[in-house]
Amino acid sequence: MSTVTKHLQSHQRRPEARPQELLKAALDLFAEKGYSATRLEDVAIRAGVTKGTLYIYFENKAALFRAVVEDGIFPVLDKGEDIVANFAGGTSELLSYMTQTWWTLVGESKLSGICKIMVAEAANFPEMAAYFHNEVIVRGERLARKIIETGINTGEFRAIDIEVAVDSLFSPILKLMLWRHSFANYSQSALEPRAYIEKHLDIVLNGLMAGAKS
Template identity: 45%
Template sequence: MAPPLPPASPEPDAVPRQRRSRRKEARPGELLDAALQLFVEKGFAATRVEEVAARAGVSKGTLFLYFPSKEELFKAVVRENLAGRFDEWNEELDNFEGDSAELVRYCLHTWWERVGMTPASGITKLVMSEAGMFPEIAAFYQQEVIEPGHELIRRVLQRGIDRGEIRPLSMEYAIYSLIAPMIFLLMWKHSMAPCCPASIDPIGFIDNQADLLLNGMRVLAPSAAHRP
């Protein structure tokens, strides 16, 4: 009986063609990663598309096949890292079972883990620094990130008010009270932290801010200290 024939070798150009296909599918993600790194390192104005393409290992022409301008590239970076995640975060809020104090702490910690500890944490500083020069970028960020973010925090606070765990508040200012410490943490990370000897432990800072927001700074009378 004749031995079995070895499996047929792929056509000469089959493997390179498969590699080219995988490479083509990976390009948008690689370009977004490279753009995020450079935008955070250099800012929007100073970043050139040639640099993004070079860091991603492609030509400038290839970059423009996916993103027709630097502005569209930046918008895609924001959607990939921030704006595109609000559906996920709103679903988590819908399914959260703890009380309001647990939810506030969870939100602050989770935001730091998923955004603050990643390269995407530099996007906020970039927008705040360059909004005056690029109002269209600021308007985009306002619509895609700030407004959905405010609405998410509004839902967190309203949930607590409806459950009787948070007293009625001036909602707009309460939203900024939750956001402001996190913006400070981002600005510190991307400005003073690399050169300032005084270090801030982000988790310790977040826990302290949550305690201040939830309990204030006053010493409560014994009868009041046990109220929800």
């Protein structure tokens, strides 16, 4: 960039958008490199500002990290609750809908990156890990449990262990999410995620069905 262009761009005002740009840049880098390996200067550069600007909006690196996680979590939580509350239909359909929606809202979105961050940094940020666990994981599990319980009560499913069933259903999607931010470049699946999920459900739902030999 020439000195001239640079001069014309400095001291520009774009107040409202700034924090979001910074959070986006930070999320990208935290998800890719992890917390420690992410340099604030790189975050700033990616957001098109300088280091100092970061400190206008966030007290320090940890605060930026916290903001990234919270900013990513809340919208998803809100949407998530909405969906489950307003659903009508059979249990299998609901689970299919749930998993696909999860992929859309979480897997494909910011939250997959945040999920990887949290797995990687849980031990370094215990309070955040606890928060994330309680507000995201537990809440998500609660939703899934409820659906499966309904399925059992209606006789659609056998009397399986609900905790396990939740993981049987959702762990592969979790894996998909983590892989996106780790081994994605080395392992390309023949399937795109939505088809993968559909086929996975076909397997597990069959296993859950009543009449299956226990």
